[in-house]
């Protein structure tokens with residue numbers, strides 16, 4: 101006996117096997133990300149009040165790059181549209197059109213991941229520094245024009261540096277939730293375009309804590325990195341599957357077009373889900 | 389998802405070539421098999437080995453409880469050599485080793501023994517047969533599930549040998565303990581535990597997708613929902629429990645892994661201080677969050693442990709009473725009810741965390757509600773016995789024993805569900821007694837019943853009845869001698885997870901009560917005896933392969949369900965002709981029928 105309904109839908113359910121399978125799988129994915137979003141809520145509700153520059157202990161705002169995040173959202177939405185068009189092209193029997201749309205989708209996926217990498221790197225070079233007098237700042241280190249990653253106080257003392265040059269962030273309106281008062285900043289140096297002060301020398305002896313924006317820096321960063329990384333893995337996995345069918349799907353398409361179309365439909369469903377997760381992640385992480 | 393084909397599509401004509409019968413080689417027949425029956429057997433054998441291993445860990449622990457700080461007989465020196473002085477100095481079980489064995493006993497029993505046996509083995513072997521399907525919906529995914537499970541097990545076993553030893557924070561792995569234990573080792577037992585768990589969870593998730601799809605899509609013609617054998621319903625609900633409850637634990641596992649490896653503070657509160665001073669972390673996390681996520685899985689998990697066994701027992705009871713199950717429909721609705729309620733009772737494990745009386749009251753209420761469907765099923769099975777002319781063969785004996793054992797386990801759970809009484813009983817041996825009655829004499833008896841019952845279908849030979857009955861009588865006696873005294877110990881205040889069984893507490897003058905410590909010896913000796921009574925089973929299992937009595941027909945138990953309408957053993961593809969179903973699953977002793985059973989596939 102053959103396994104039935106691998107391609108044709110079962111009459112009483114109206115679905116072929118893989119479609120049932122993917123919906124069930126997506127249900128479990130909803131529970132996975134649902135648990136992570138719930139954790140986000142619980143951690144945030146339990147976090148002490150504290151905004152910029154108190155980013156290591158409070159729940160920071162406005163540290164993520166909103167324009168870039170918005171752009172990435174658009175990239176994923178476009179890819180969601182093109183994946184449908186690719187599937188439709190296959191339904192119409194136009195393989196090369198399918199391939200074109202799929203290449204756009206894959207391009208979007210690649211673009212998304214590259215931009216995300218850039219964003220991560222931006223965080224790894226961005227520091228929170230706490231001083232002996234109880235104040236704190238965030239900003240980029242400037243070591244002979246370079247902006248190093250993953251340094252800690254120990255790195256500086258090991259290098260026997262007596263002071264570090266820091267481009268200190270200015271509190272812009274995003275760094276405070278609506279209704280929170282922005283503190284006055286009084287420094288000699290004037291503001292310049294990117295929301296950063298000109299460099300300031302901070303004595304090593306004055307520093308009690310120095311850490312990049314890495315997961316260990318605070319629960320906000322922990323959940324931000326964990327969730328976006330997991331999402332990134334999903335983007336990567338989905339792109340691998342879709343890419344496989346784009347580049348190696350021709351044979352299957354020629355021997356059994358319906359099966360191939362089904363697979364693209366199933367892969368597309370997964371892709372939409374991955375987009376949907378981002379559509380929740382973006383406002384929750386970047387805007388709220 | 390994209391696994392339905394197992395062959396290159398280049399042959400040009402879809403899947404018409406799937407069954408050219410060339411004899412598969414060793415690797416593709418036994419290791420990389422995609423046949424649900426072979427995968428079921430792989431699951432079964434691996435799980436039985438883990439069951440035995442988990443039991444051996446417990447024997448070592450029990451020896452320590454009965455004879456604190458005496459060297460472990462037989463394996464003591466070996467453990468001292470293999471695991472080092474911190475663990476087993478001079479062959480004596482050290483606290484760390486007790487904790488590691490305890491955590492691994494729980495983990496192995498739950499995730500590597502019972503679930504794979506109940507769901508992976510029986511579910512795989514029997515479900516497609518009972519619904520009249522040629523295989524699972526996604527055979528290659530099925531193979532992947534088994535392999536992930538296998539590697540998850542390997543990682544768990546390997547964790548005994550990493551620096552610091554295996555995970556020691558209980559099978560529940562509560563933070564902050566789980567994150568702080570062995571923090572100075574980069575790769576420690578807890579990290580391995582988490583990696584192993586992620587593999588096991590992924591395996592279960594793929595399995596669940598596969599099972600549910602199979603049951604929805606591959607039912608034979610005429611196999612309507614209300615004609616499904618109860619076993620299939622039990623597997624169906626189990627599949628949903630796994631599918632929806634495991635992902636939150638996967639999320640939690642990932643977060644704890646990040647806590648351990650990248651030193652984040654998901655589950656670590658601010659201001660954490662240990663004997664080594666303040667812990668250098670950002671803090672701000674929530675230990676309660678771990679508990680919520682853990683129990684969101686782990687309560688449904690106990691139904692994953694019990695429902696398949698209930699399914700097995702139901703089949704065997706209907707078959708051996710030669711009567712339809714009493715109240716089949718109410719049993720089906722009850723099992724669905726359990727499936728829903730199982731998701732909203734989890735925090736009854738957390739009454740003592742200070743989560744608030746309102747929340748406690750909510751979970752106390754739902755907990756009492758979920759006992760209703762369980763009672764419905766148990767009652768229906770008891771009533772099914774009424775007036776039957778019962779055949780007392782080995783499978784039936786185990787199935788019958790399941791009923792009171794599960795009953796004791798269930799009823800002793802009620803005081804744990806009320807938060808007032810749980811405050812006293814929590815974390816005592818009473819709890820250990822309670823849930824072991826459910827999973828050891830309960831589930832394990834149900835599964836033994838299943839092994840004896842389906843063995844003739846899988847091999848074409850019966851297992852020996854005499855050895856089976858010895859196995860049954862001895863196990864039944866020992867199980868009760870092991871677990872009943874634990875209720876007494878717990879009620880008298882003996883805590884669980886104490887590596888000397890409370891000797892320092894009681895012996896140190898804190899309410900000295902040698903009476904309950906004496907019981908430790910009874911329990912330990914019974915546990916050893918229980919081990920000996922498994923020897924007839926092990927012998928029987930292998931000996932009967934070659935020397936067991938041959939079955940007289942494809943349907944040796946005169947059963948009604950489709951699994952008995954296949955050739956023996958079922959070939960690849962299962963059925964010689966596509967089965968069609970004409971009636972319900974339990975048409976036994978129908979008045980006026982030709983025989984005392986009418987198979988589901990009999991027309992008319």
Ligand code: HEM
Pocket residue numbers: 443446490491493494495497498502557558559560693820824827828832870884885886915
């Ligand atoms: C049949 C033989 C078994 C015996 C003699 C036995 C005995 C015990 C004992 C004495 C403990 C408590 C240890 C302590 O708290 O110090 C324990 C814990 C536990 N057992 Fe078993 N057990 C058996 C089978 C099983 C099975 C089949 C399961 C399957 C689900 C299981 C699951 C657990 C779990 C989850 C724990 C808790 C571990 C922890 O504290 O984290 N046991 N067992």
Ligand SMILES: [Cu+2]
Pocket residue numbers: 686687690733734736737
């Ligand atoms: Cu529970």
